Amino acid sequence: MSTPNGFPQHSRVCLTRSMEGGAVQDLQAKKAGKAAKKEAGGEGAPPKIGTPISETLKLLPEELKANMKIKSITPRPPRKPRLERAASLDEKSWRKWRRFRTSQESLTDPNETSSSNGSLQEASPSPPTRGRASPCNPCCPQDSLHSSPDALEASPVGKSRGGASDLGKRASEISSAFGGLLRGKAFAGGKPRLSQIMPARPLPPMELNVASHSLRTANRIDSDCLDYRHYSQHKFGRVSSSLSDSKLQGNGTLYDNCSTDSMKSTFSVLTPIRAKDVRGRSYLEGSLLASGALMGAEELSRYFPDRNIGIFVATWNMQGQKELPVNLDDFLLPTDPDFAQDMYVIGVQEGCPDRREWEIRLQETLGPHYVLLHSAAHGVLYMSVFIRRDLIWFCSEVEYATVTTRIVSQIKTKGALGICFTFFGTSFLFITSHFTSGDSKVNERKLDYNKTIQALTLPKNVPDTNPYRSSSSDVTTRFDEVFWFGDFNFRLNKDRETVDSILNQNPDTDVSKLLVYDQLTSEMSRGSIFKGFQEADIHFRPSYKFDIGKDSYDTTSKQRTPSYTDRVVFRSRYKDDIQAVKYSSCPVIKTSDHRPVFALFRVKLRPGRDNIPLAAGQFDRDLYLIGIRRRTTRELQKRLEQKDQRSSSICSIS
Numbered sequence: 238m239s240t241p242n243g244f245p246q247h248s249r250v251c252l253t254r255s256m257e258g259g260a261v262q263d264l265q266a267k268k269a270g271k272a273a274k275k276e277a278g279g280e281g282a283p284p285k286i287g288t289p290i291s292e293t294l295k296l297l298p299e300e301l302k303a304n305m306k307i308k309s310i311t312p313r314p315p316r317k318p319r320l321e322r323a324a325s326l327d328e329k330s331w332r333k334w335r336r337f338r339t340s341q342e343s344l345t346d347p348n349e350t351s352s353s354n355g356s357l358q359e360a361s362p363s364p365p366t367r368g369r370a371s372p373c374n375p376c377c378p379q380d381s382l383h384s385s386p387d388a389l390e391a392s393p394v395g396k397s398r399g400g401a402s403d404l405g406k407r408a409s410e411i412s413s414a415f416g417g418l419l420r421g422k423a424f425a426g427g428k429p430r431l432s433q434i435m436p437a438r439p440l441p442p443m444e445l446n447v448a449s450h451s452l453r454t455a456n457r458i459d460s461d462c463l464d465y466r467h468y469s470q471h472k473f474g475r476v477s478s479s480l481s482d483s484k485l486q487g488n489g490t491l492y493d494n495c496s497t498d499s500m501k502s503t504f505s506v507l508t509p510i511r512a513k514d515v516r517g518r519s520y521l522e523g524s525l526l527a528s529g530a531l532m533g534a535e536e537l538s539r540y541f542p543d544r545n546i547g548i549f550v551a552t553w554n555m556q557g558q559k560e561l562p563v564n565l566d567d568f569l570l571p572t573d574p575d576f577a578q579d580m581y582v583i584g585v586q587e588g589c590p591d592r593r594e595w596e597i598r599l600q601e602t603l604g605p606h607y608v609l610l611h612s613a614a615h616g617v618l619y620m621s622v623f624i625r626r627d628l629i630w631f632c633s634e635v636e637y638a639t640v641t642t643r644i645v646s647q648i649k650t651k652g653a654l655g656i657c658f659t660f661f662g663t664s665f666l667f668i669t670s671h672f673t674s675g676d677s678k679v680n681e682r683k684l685d686y687n688k689t690i691q692a693l694t695l696p697k698n699v700p701d702t703n704p705y706r707s708s709s710s711d712v713t714t715r716f717d718e719v720f721w722f723g724d725f726n727f728r729l730n731k732d733r734e735t736v737d738s739i740l741n742q743n744p745d746t747d748v749s750k751l752l753v754y755d756q757l758t759s760e761m762s763r764g765s766i767f768k769g770f771q772e773a774d775i776h777f778r779p780s781y782k783f784d785i786g787k788d789s790y791d792t793t794s795k796q797r798t799p800s801y802t803d804r805v806v807f808r809s810r811y812k813d814d815i816q817a818v819k820y821s822s823c824p825v826i827k828t829s830d831h832r833p834v835f836a837l838f839r840v841k842l843r844p845g846r847d848n849i850p851l852a853a854g855q856f857d858r859d860l861y862l863i864g865i866r867r868r869t870t871r872e873l874q875k876r877l878e879q880k881d882q883r884s885s886s887i888c889s890i891s
Contacts, residue, residue, distance in 0.1 A: 532631060532661050532845035540628065544842045546660070547578035547818075551835035552669060552722040552803050554586040554781075557617065558828050561589060565602040568823045568833050578837060579628065581607065584669025585619040586724045587650070592619055596857075599623065600864025601871070608856035613656055615639035616649025620656055620669050626856070633659040633699045634850040640692045642673070642685040653689040653723075657696050657716060658852070662845025664702045666695065666716035670723040676798070679756055682726060683766050698850055706810060713769070718815060718840055719808045721770065724831070727757035728800040729779070736779075736798055737790075746776045755801055770806040773817035773836060780822050780832040787827065803834040814841045 530536070537544060551568070562568070570577060581603060589595050596612055603623055610629060612621040618639075624632070641652040653670040670689060673681040693712040701707055707715040729736055731754040739750050752758055752775060760766045779799035782791045791797040803822075809815045818837040826833055 530844075530847045531851075532847055532849070534844040536631065537661050537842060537844045540631075541842055545839045546580065546842055547576070548720075548838045548840055549578040549581045549835060550584075550667070550720050550722055550805050550838065551582070551833055552584045552586070552724065552805060553826075553833035554671075554724045554803060554829060554831035555588050556785075556829040556831065557587045557589065558785075559589055559591070560828055561595065561598055562826045562828055565598060565826075567825045568835070569599070569602050571819075571821075571823075571835075574818065574837070577606075579625050581621075581623040582656075582667050582720065583619075583621050583623075584654075584667070584722050586617065586669070586671040588614075588617045588619045593860075595619065596621055596860055597863050597867065600860050601867040603864075604868060605861075605865050609860050610852070610856055611635035611637070611656060611658075612857070613637040613639075613654055615641075615652055615654040618649070618652060618654045618669060618671060620654050620667065622656060622667065628660075629852060629854050629856055631661050632852045634852055636695060636697050636699060638693050638695050638697075640689050642688055651685070653685075653693065655693045655695055655712070657699070659699055659702065659845065659849055660842065662702060662843040663718060663840070664696070664699070664716045666713065666719045668693070668719070668721045668723075670721065670725065672724070672726045674726045676728045679727070679760065683760065686766050700849060702845070703810060713808060714810075717810050717843075719770075720805065720838075721767070721807070722805040722834075722836075724802050725757060725804050726802050727755065727760070727804075728802065729754045729798055730756060731798065733796050733798045740778065740799070745778055748775060748778065751779070752801075757801070757804060761806075767806055767808075770808045771815075772804065772806045773820035775801065775820065777820075777822045777834075778824075780834050782830045783827065783832065785827065785830060788824065791830075803831055805834060805836040807838065811841070815839075 549569070553568075569581065569583075581599075583599060585595070592614060596609065599621055600607070600609060600623075606625060607623045608626045608629060610622045610624045610632060612619070614620075620637075622635070635656060635658045637654065637656045639652060639654050641649055643649070643651050651671050651673060653668055655666060655668045657664065657666045659665070668689070670685070672685045675681070690711045690713055695712055696715065701715055702717055704715075713719045713721075729751060736751065736754075743750065757766075758772075761770065761772070779790075779801050781800050781802040782797045783789065784792055790799045805820065807815050807817075816839045818839055820836045821834070823833040823835065
């Protein structure tokens with residue numbers, strides 16, 4: 238039986254090793270040559286017995302076919318065909334498994350030679366110069382596997398150990414050697430290899446480092462920061478990290494490179510700082526275009542690429558009520574737009590008796606992303622300024638001043654409160670006021686305005702960003718951006734019946750007919766008050782005066798006319814620096830006869846100098862901690878209530 242290559246199957250054995258000494262007699266060689274010529278039928282001359290095997294293997298294909306025909310005429314079946322056939326199948330099947338081996342053992346150095354325990358049934362320790370062979374045709378010695386090509390080439394064929402004299406056996410060996418060379422069995426890369434064996438035990442388990450990058454979606458590095466590692470290594474020579482791999486490996490936690498890299502993703506937020514920058518950066522001197530300035534253009538572009546900041550400004554007359562709303566989310570965090578603002582400024586008139594409780598409620602609602610930059614009070618006038626906690630480093634010292642518009646200065650129910658500071662290179666002034674009440678007291682309210690702009694002494698220590706455009710008689714001219722909000726008490730010059738009919742005939746967003754009778758709109762158009770100020774378009778119903786806890790306007794005997802008493806106006810030194818995004822009220826808060834009014838703005842920022850007194854990250858830490866604890870407690874209670882509702886059930890007995 239022959240293989241598909243044309244060689245006898247029993248000839249798939251290893252070459253016999255050359256004998257260590259002695260040579261076959263010339264007479265035996267001549268007889269072998271004559272026998273080969275006779276059996277070949279003259280188709281090809283047999284190889285010379287005395288030539289090395291390396292030269293014999295270079296025979297032409299016709300000569301090899303002649304040798305094969307010689308063997309096919311006088312076949313010599315193996316003594317143990319089953320054993321040989323099983324060994325061949327074993328080598329054929331485990332050749333594929335061998336490809337997955339990550340390393341191969343070299344047999345050139347005896348000290349590096351090793352094999353699996355129990356891999357061979359008949360295996361036994363052998364000398365370093367010899368290896369093991371799988372069971373094969375007994376016509377070949379066991380040590381024939383590890384005969385090197387050099388040794389075979391150096392020793393003649395006629396000096397084989399068995400001293401065989403028939404050319405059929407020699408041709409079979411030559412054919413087997415040539416087929417092994419073609420298939421890479423006998424020699425691979427010039428080095429002999431161990432025979433392929435079957436492991437006696439199961440394969441080891443896979444390593445733990447098998448996490449798939451495509452499946453890690455919860456803890457992954459942002460796509461725009463994937464190349465930061467290569468960039469930082471090239472530019473800075475290092476990669477900063479916030480987590481050590483040893484912490485993951487030391488406690489036996491399942492880890493992998495992907496998860497470790499994801500947990501190190503904080504290096505994409507904090508940029509490495511050069512040592513020379515730390516040495517030379519004083520934060521006391523700088524210019525508008527100086528590189529590395531804290532208030533300079535580089536830092537401004539990093540935090541605000543479009544150089545616009547979002548500001549929330551709100552005013553609310555609380556009517557001195559002790560009861561605070563249960564939820565302030567609809568007031569401070571309206572659903573339109575989708576994103577929260579960078580700064581929140583809330584002014585209160587006739588505030589609740591417990592001012593600290595009010596500020597805690599504000600902190601609880603805004604959450605841990607915001608901190609109280611500053612708060613001030615003037616009697617029952619409160620103002621609180623919250624800012625995103627990562628922006629407090631770019632604020633100057635915060636200053637405030639107050640003005641009393643009452644004849645008796647000790648009565649602080651009416652007046653104004655102003656807070657100012659510089660953010661980067663832009664100066665801000667926020668004023669909340671409570672003007673004189675009364676339908677017909679327009680002139681008194683104008684007097685309150687004039688007194689406020691003259692008596693409000695700001696700024697104090699923070700330098701003016703543009704002193705050439707400032708006026709000593711008007712505080713609003715000494716700042717880049719000014720927001721004035723509060724209960725201005727301007728009314729509608731119309732009777733109650735007419736106002737009610739207009740409100741009933743028109744939808745909530747169409748209030749243009751009411752604004753025709755608005756006192757503030759009329760006075761601003763004349764230029765008698767709020768000179769240089771603007772107001773966004775009004776598309777909400779009057780914020781005054783409601784019945785407490787209801788959506789109806791005053792139903793008492795006084796029958797006060799609904800009016801737009803609560804307003805937000807703004808002005809800027811530079812044209813189009815302030816853009817109003819939204820201007821509305823919050824009708825869901827009904828604890829007062831006033832509805833809160835708020836406005837959202839986009840304000841343009843400019844780079845500044847480092848020569849101003851900085852707040853150095855100062856904020857109300859105690860308020861922050863109390864508000865966060867309150868928020869956490871509220872969330873836990875809400876979860877417990879939801880859990881109780883799910884677990885409760887109603888059972889009926891029939």
